[in-house]
């Protein structure tokens with residue numbers, strides 16, 4: 189094993205929008221920056237947790253690693269599938285390459301679903317949801333995954349793992365329950381940022397090469413657009429996949445700023461979208477639908493799969509016919525589910541008040557390192573540290 193270099197540690201601080209940092213005191217972050225660098229970089233779009241965590245451990249964009257959202261639509265089976273199995277990964281991760289060359293890789297994450305994704309190539313993995321006994325003995329029982337303290341437990345566990353196992357590479361990923369629920373500068377948000385800051389400070393006090401960044405930002409959302417009803421109003425049929433949809437609905441109620449649309453057959457005889465089997469639409473028609481969707485209030489961008497794949501480095505065969513991205517204030521979801529009171533079938537949008545992510549408006553994230561690095565994308569965090577070794 190390579191024991192001459194210090195351990196490379198990347199922390200993904202889930203949902204740490206730059207606005208949270210700006211509104212809080214972060215003495216440790218500032219101390220780390222003083223010996224290295226701080227700045228902002230870009231995350232992947234859709235700006236979701238798994239998409240970006242996998243991006244960091246794979247060291248590449250979704251077009252290569254294949255995780256394009258939390259949910260995937262299996263067109264043949266006609267059903268939505270949670271994209272939470274490591275088998276959805278389309279490439280080798282950096283961790284597997286580190287392991288191949290004899291390095292010991294460890295990961296401590298908040299959620300179990302992420303543990304399986306990042307676990308490839310790891311000698312040790314732990315999550316706050318299913319913690320290892322010896323970590324619990326050392327740092328205590330993890331608080332509930334939906335509590336504000338879960339992120340701090342992850343950082344404490346990471347510190348203990350660093351001290352007791354001396355891995356060559358350590359990945360740490362926290363949870364975004366607080367930024368989903370509290371605005372920047374609030375008491376709760378500042379307590380969360382303060383806890384992250386202390387945890388980072390403890391890690392940085394060790395002989396490590398550190399980079400902390402985030403998976404995505406977070407914005408207040410005041411409008412919910414029901415894309416199923418929009419399609420119906422436009423005379424189109426199709427499957428709308430809310431990309432944030434996962435098993436952790438407490439955080440976000442499945443309302444996020446990005447959706448993939450799988451066009452089906454037409455319900456309106458005046459237009460010609462889709463083929464007879466409902467297995468896809470042709471290029472010219474999709475472009476026409478994209479134009480129409482971009483005219484809907486709250487929709488910022490509607491891109492054909494080819495255009496979306498090119499612009500955001502996505503995998504064309506996992507993103508349906510269209511990628512639809514909301515404006516800064518808009519989420520996509522079912523009006524019945526989000527309780528706007530807009531229950532008439534003709535209603536296509538309603539008012540909400542929540543905090544969420546998923547669109548290109550939440551792709552800017554902060555980073556800090558105790559080395560002088562220039563990070564353009566969060567997915568390059570490990571590469572940036574490797575270069576410094």
Ligand SMILES: [Zn+2]
Nearest residue numbers: 202203237364
């Ligand atoms: Zn997240």
